Amino acid sequence: MHDLRIRVRGQVQGVGFRPFVWQIAREAGAAGEVLNDPEGVLIHIRLAVPDTFLAALRDRAPPLARIDAIEISEHQFDFPPQDFLISASRGRGSETRVTPDAATCPSCAAEIRDPLERRFGYAFTNCTHCGPRFTILTGLPYDRGQTTMARFPLCSDCRAEYDDPADRRFHAQPVACPACGPRLWLEEAGAEIPGNPIDLAVSRLEAGQILAVKGLGGFHLACDARSGDAISELRRRKRRPAKPLAVMATLEMIARHSRLSPAEVSLLSDPAAPIVLLTKAGEPLPDRLAPGLGVIGWMLPYTPLHHLLIDAFGGPLVMTSGNLSGEPQVIGNEEARQKLSGFADAFLMHDRDIARRLDDSVERVCPSGPMVLRRGRGRVPGTLPLPAGFESTQQILAFGGQMKSAICLVKNGQAMLSHHLGDLDDALTQEEYGKALADCAALFDHDPTIGACDLHPDYVSTREAERSGMPLVRVQHHHAHLASCLGDALWPMNGGPVAGIILDGTGYGSDGTVWGGEVLLGDYRGFERIAHLRPAPLPGGDAANVEPWRNAVMRLDQAGLADWGGEIFPSRSLETIRAAAAAGFNAPLSSSAGRLFDAVAALLGLYPDRQSYEGEAAMRLEAMADEAAPPLPFGAELGVIEPAPMIAAVFHGLRDGVPPERLAGGFQSGLACAFAGVAREAVVSGRARAVALSGGCFQNPVLLGAVLAELKGISVLVHARVPANDGGLAFGQALIAAAESN
CATH class of the missing domain: 3.30.420.360 (Nucleotidyltransferase; domain 5)
Known part of the structure; x- marks a missing residue:
């Protein structure tokens, strides 16, 4: 027999890991104990065949577990163990990680749809494989008393499940049922409306109304995603004229309106249940969902409440953050009544408190693979x-x-x-x-x-x-x-220098100017700026971030096309901003690639006046681009990448009747060629070992794909x-x- 001490580190608490160990230990005929402590899971075990047990420990872990390390040493028992037990947690503090919230698992989803189950239609069904974690946590260690479920004592049936190591609800801290758990209701003007809250909510959604729906990390504002009128009313009330709206639906519904790859299906179906940006295809939905864009952000229902709501409604629902413009998402019931009453006709409420705000994660599948655009619910605190x-x-x-x-x-x-x-x-x-x-x-x-x-x-x-x-x-x-x-x-600390192509909006440069389009040669310890876009003034400072025409005028002037500015922006006071730029008054120099995107968008007639949200012009330019268009020319000399030839090509292209889509694509592929050429030379010459791509512009798959194509054969590091x-x-x-x- 072998007596072992086994330490398991990683995401191993609150995921059903101890009952899993109990199960495989019993299969192995082992004796001993398993427990939680501040460092993770600790196993003291006596068994005959360690290799079989250890293989099961690694290969059969619960779906939400993430094992970082398994450390094995000899152990001496004070008394010979007779059985294998799940022991009480020991110690205080946190050396292990907290599990993120996880979307409803298939077993719980089946339960809420089965009339023979006691949790049929129950909006707060969960088990160790799914449900809220981080959004209900108030302290560590993670047990029911340290969550917002503390006020809901378990009934005898739930207690039996909670105490049974063979049950999938063993020590599932949010476990509940209609007899003992949180409740759901629909209210209008602060008064609860009698009746089934899901049915009441659906009848209002079908009538074109807007609902505030309490979820895991905050409230959503929901309406019929197929109704242009309902979407327009939501935009009017929220004063959100064009920023894209996220949509929730089943996978079958999503497939009717989007192009879906296997990788995108996998990402949608991940326990994190992120919003995934998908290309529009099939049956069209109102353009008001994402005006002028080629993608819509979709997510699957990720709580039983959402499953029940989508099932009963039978179609996709807008699910956008419930908040005042620019403010954090609303999480409290009274806060929602105060702040969202001007937006929502009714509220789908419940009485399980939200411990912390968490926006939905936003992700997409890019030419390099899946990429996180916004970390939120389901990913944090992983x-x-x-x-x-x-x-x-x-x-x-x-x-x-x-x-x-x-x-x-x-x-x-x-x-x-x-x-x-x-x-x-x-x-x-x-x-x-x-x-x-x-x-x-x-x-x-x-x-x-x-x-x-x-x-x-x-x-x-x-x-x-x-x-x-x-x-x-x-x-x-x-x-x-x-x-x-x-x-x-996971580039090693001593992995050597790389050529970093960094394209974003603006950042404070080490030389006191505003950067945003650079090639850096460096590593974790330092860098050298070996190339950058030719700087242009940002007339009006922050105003240039929201008014693309300002950037267009500066780039036209640099290209010797000042007269064209007067033709395409006749109502603007061009001489005023030119004078400010010449005097250096509130017009900092910037090499920003993001502002160059804005300039080209304005020249092509996209948002020449004012953007209603950050990145709007660049996203429209991405959607417009013909990816097969040949690259427009950029100049390069002494480490300065010159966009003036590209600006001139846009001017002549429009005069010659070249479709704007071709010019939009040519700009992005030309930008890719210019920067990739510098980075490739750094690798070929031996100064860099690889190329790294970072900055918000690389969330654009058109640009990312073009750069990757230009760097074929070179080791390229990208975000995931x-x-x-x-x-x-x-x-x-x-x-x-x-x-x-x-």
Whole structure:
């Protein structure tokens, strides 16, 4: 017989791991115990054939488990064990990870649809393989008393399931049923409406009304996705004229309106149940869902409530965040009544509290594979392994950027990149950001000794870092993008330099100018800027970020086509912004690729006036592009990539009747050629070992595909689990701080 101590590290608590161990131990005829402690799962076991047990431990783990390591050593029992037991948790603190919320599993989905089951039609059905985790957690260790389910005592039937190791609800902390758990109701004007809440909600949706629906991480605003009138009314009430709206539906419904690949089906069906951007195809839905775009964001129902609602409605539903414009998503019942009453005709409510706000994750399948665009529900607080060389990294807190803010905690060779917190220009988002810092520190028992932040002195996140009192590593914005991509691809700390193509909106450059279109040669420890777009003024400063015509005029002037600006923007005061740019008054120089996208979009007639949301013009340009168009020319000299020849080609193309779609595609492929050429030369010459692609522009699959095609035969690192946009900055900052401290 062999007496062993087995330590299992990773995402192994709250996922049914102990009953799984109990089951395979009984199959092996073993004796001993399994328990949770602050480091994960601990097994003390006496058995005859260890290899069989260990193979089962690795290969048959529960669906939500993520094993990082299995450590085995000899063990000495005080007394010979007679049976195999699940013992009580021991110790305090958090050295292991918290499991993200998981979409309803097939077994629970079948239960709520089976009239013979006691949970038939019950909107809060779950088990160890699915249901809420992070959104109901109030403290550690993860047990019912430390969740918002604490106020719902288990009935005798649920208690029997909870206590039975052979039951899939063994120690499922949110377990409940109609007799003992949360309840659902529909209300109007603060008054509950008698009747079946799902049926009542469906009748209002069918009548074209807008409902506020309480989900896992906050409220959604829902309406019929097939009704142009309902969508228009939702946009009018929310003052959201064009920003895309997410849609929830079954897989069969989605297939009627979208082009679906096996990879996209797999992504939709993941336990995280993210919003997935899918190409429009088949039966058309109202263009008002995503005006001018070629994709719609779809998600499957991910709670029993959503399953019941979609089943009863029989069609796709808009499910967009319930919030005032620019503010965080609403999570409380009273908060919803106060803030969403001007949007919603009725409220589908329940009485299980939401412990923390979590927006839906947004993802897409790109030419490089699946890519996370926004980390949220289902992905957070899942951790990211650190690359080789970072094993001994001390605890670090990275504060992220200003836009798409997120924080990152490093501990025990893992990084916890937080959920999307929003843009820190908004006061309420700043408040949420502060709460997230405190919340994550408490939940993960995090005591950092080093902080990392952006170089920009006026970022709210930078000021927060300075208030922390920790020693700070100040990281250049685009270096953080580069390191974020390296870390996502698990590039080793000593893996050597790479050529990083960094294309985004704007970031504070080390030379005091605004960067956004660079080729960096470097690694985690440092970088050299070896090429960049020719800078152009941003007349009006922040105004140039929302008014594409301003960028178009500056690029026309640089191309010697100033007269054309007057022709296509006749109502604009061009001389005023030209004078400001010439004087350097509120017109910082910028190499931003994002603003170049805006300029070309304006020249092609897309949003020449004002964008209603960030990236609108660039997304329309992506949707317009003919991907087969030949590249438009860019110049290059002494590390400066010159867009003037491309601007001139757009001018002549429009004069000669070339379709705008061809010019949109030619611009993006030309941009790809220009930057990929510099990066390829760095690899071929031996200065770089690979190419890394980062920055928000690489969420555009047209551009990404064109760059990958130009770099064929070269090792290319791309984002997958970490957003390429500013939502990934904190991860890169943390890695750079770790590299500096090693």
